[in-house]
Amino acid sequence: xxxxxxxxxxxxxxxxxxxxxxxxxxxxGAVSAVPRALCAACRGGNLGWVELSGRGTLAAxxxxxxxxxxxxxxxxxxxxxxxxxxxxLVEGPAITARLVGVDVRRPEGIRVGAPVRAEFLREGDRTxxxxxxxx
Amino acid sequence: MSGKLGRPxxxxxxxxxxxxxxxxxxxxxxxxxxxxxxxxxxxxxxDPGEIEAVYLGNFSSDLFEHQGHLxxxxxxxxxxxxxxxxxxxxxxxxxxxxxxxAVLAVAAGAYEVVLAAGVERMTAxxxxxxxxxxxxxxxxxxxxxxxxTFPGFYAAMATAYAARYGMPYEALWEVARKxxxxxxxxxxxxxxxxxxxxxxxxxxxxxxxxxxVPGWKDEREFLRDPGANPPVAWPLRLFDCSPxxxxxxxxxxxxxxxxxxxxxxxxxxxxxxxxxxxxxxxREDLTSLRAAREAAAQAYTAAGVKPSRIRLAEVxxxxxIAEVLAIEDLGFFPPGQGWRATVDGATRWDGPLPVNTSxxxxxKGHPVGASGVAQAVELWKQLRGEAGARQVPGDPDxxxxxxxxxxxxxxxxxxxxxx
Numbered sequence: 001x002x003x004x005x006x007x008x009x010x011x012x013x014x015x016x017x018x019x020x021x022x023x024x025x026x027x028x029g030a031v032s033a034v035p036r037a038l039c040a041a042c043r044g045g046n047l048g049w050v051e052l053s054g055r056g057t058l059a060a061x062x063x064x065x066x067x068x069x070x071x072x073x074x075x076x077x078x079x080x081x082x083x084x085x086x087x088x089l090v091e092g093p094a095i096t097a098r099l100v101g102v103d104v105r106r107p108e109g110i111r112v113g114a115p116v117r118a119e120f121l122r123e124g125d126r127t128x129x130x131x132x133x134x135x
Numbered sequence: 136m137s138g139k140l141g142r143p144x145x146x147x148x149x150x151x152x153x154x155x156x157x158x159x160x161x162x163x164x165x166x167x168x169x170x171x172x173x174x175x176x177x178x179x180x181x182d183p184g185e186i187e188a189v190y191l192g193n194f195s196s197d198l199f200e201h202q203g204h205l206x207x208x209x210x211x212x213x214x215x216x217x218x219x220x221x222x223x224x225x226x227x228x229x230x231x232x233x234x235x236x237a238v239l240a241v242a243a244g245a246y247e248v249v250l251a252a253g254v255e256r257m258t259a260x261x262x263x264x265x266x267x268x269x270x271x272x273x274x275x276x277x278x279x280x281x282x283x284t285f286p287g288f289y290a291a292m293a294t295a296y297a298a299r300y301g302m303p304y305e306a307l308w309e310v311a312r313k314x315x316x317x318x319x320x321x322x323x324x325x326x327x328x329x330x331x332x333x334x335x336x337x338x339x340x341x342x343x344x345x346x347x348v349p350g351w352k353d354e355r356e357f358l359r360d361p362g363a364n365p366p367v368a369w370p371l372r373l374f375d376c377s378p379x380x381x382x383x384x385x386x387x388x389x390x391x392x393x394x395x396x397x398x399x400x401x402x403x404x405x406x407x408x409x410x411x412x413x414x415x416x417x418r419e420d421l422t423s424l425r426a427a428r429e430a431a432a433q434a435y436t437a438a439g440v441k442p443s444r445i446r447l448a449e450v451x452x453x454x455x456i457a458e459v460l461a462i463e464d465l466g467f468f469p470p471g472q473g474w475r476a477t478v479d480g481a482t483r484w485d486g487p488l489p490v491n492t493s494x495x496x497x498x499k500g501h502p503v504g505a506s507g508v509a510q511a512v513e514l515w516k517q518l519r520g521e522a523g524a525r526q527v528p529g530d531p532d533x534x535x536x537x538x539x540x541x542x543x544x545x546x547x548x549x550x551x552x553x554x
Contacts, residue, residue, distance in 0.1 A: 064369075078365070086421060
């Protein structure tokens with residue numbers, strides 16, 4: 001991991017191993033939940049991988065009834081909607097991910113601010129990041 | 136960055152094609168239609184030979200029509216070669232960005248007369264492919280695999296906003312009802328009809344067919360019916376979303392010193408601003424667009440006016456929630472109050488601050504690369520008192536256009552005034 005360049009491919013290899021990787025700036029301490037070679041906060045290049053806890057709160061979400069082509073092909077659609085979310089991680093940054101373990105037929109019961117925890121979904125030969133409400 | 140223009144710049148002509156779904160028309164046909172409409176709008180006539188450059192806003196002719204390198208083709212289609220012709224892309228803000236770059240080029244003295252146009256031909260693709268294409272305005276590495284679609288992004292912002300400010304989702308329908316009301320007075324609109332008229336039409340059609348007749352008593356019942364108004368990305372439903380549209384728009388941008396050659400009633404560009412932001416996951420706050428606040432601040436400073444001086448605005452209502460965020464980000468209403476102001480009718484054409492008198496993206500239609508330019512076309516008409524049945528009363532003299540790209544990674548704001 002230490003030798004990986006800060007790319008999406010390296011980040012996805014982390015997902016495949018059940019790890020949510022981010023990067024932390026060695027200069028200003030800012031954390032990003034996606035890899036990047038330059039710190040967006042201080043513009044420094046002193047970044048290193050960190051394994052994030054995968055715990056956070058639901059910042060925003062949606063239940064998608066009209067999916068893009070890859071998810072249509074996976075069987076999602078009007079009769080089988082899925083949820084997606086923006087999650088604010090306890091380490092500070094946010095990340096977009098699938099939202100599982102919620103009743104997509106009763107989205108009014110899903111609460112912004114709810115604590116969630118990361119899960120790793122196998123979809124074909126890819127691993128997709130998801131979160132599930134805790135408790 | 137003072138935002139001041141190097142020299143004063145005016146609009147002296149404005150036109151647009153009919154917006155809608157036109158299976159037989161390619162983007163060049165839509166562009167020619169807008170160009171001809173613009174020619175008719177120039178009071179003292181336009182010799183196209185006076186146009187020195189063509190700036191074109193277009194999001195994705197590559198994916199929508201499998202056509203790249205669009206600008207020279209369009210220049211040729213109206214006989215403007217060998218003039219410089221170039222395309223600018225910032226997703227749904229392509230049109231506003233194009234207008235801004237034309238204004239800056241004229242202000243810098245590079246040209247005196249520039250055609251700023253926008254075009255998008257979207258309806259040739261099936262809905263899923265349009266969904267894929269629009270999603271490329273977000274982050275295809277981290278947002279698309281998470282399952283986000285464009286309606287999904289704004290739906291998520293709606294949940295964050297509702298959670299913070301206690302907005303009931305049905306309040307968003309007031310944006311749609313208002314913008315359809317405005318569009319019912321705009322014959323260029325894709326849906327020149329109120330939601331009530333759409334409902335009545337469906338009832339009439341059901342009667343004609345002899346099938347079961349829906350029992351909707353009013354627009355609210357119609358909008359509550361998931362059959363008539365199905366969810367697209369909860370909490371947003373069909374009538375919360377702008378449609379898929381074919382259309383083009385164009386304005387003629389000139390140095391003020393030559394404006395009188397074209398008209399004695401030019402519209403002046405008082406201020407322009409543009410800003411950028413991270414994708415949705417890179418933001419601290421999902422209930423406001425930082426790029427919109429920043430672009431607006433630049434434009435207000437350049438124009439030397441405060442939000443209270445604006446008499447009407449065209450804002451980027453790609454989804455109903457987007458209009459609520461816009462009227463707060465622009466400083467018209469305090470954070471959390473935009474939805475109430477809308478419910479109270481403050482933004483109707485006859486209210487204290489008319490918003491989207493054209494029908495907005497919601498009902499006029501949203502051919503993405505054209506939308507920012509079409510906003511300027513509407514303000515041109517309103518500021519010259521030529522908006523017909525939807526003319527804002529009281530002789531408006533200062534107006535604002537707000538055009539967003541993606542989920543707010545780009546925002547461009549223009550303030551226009553009567554010359």
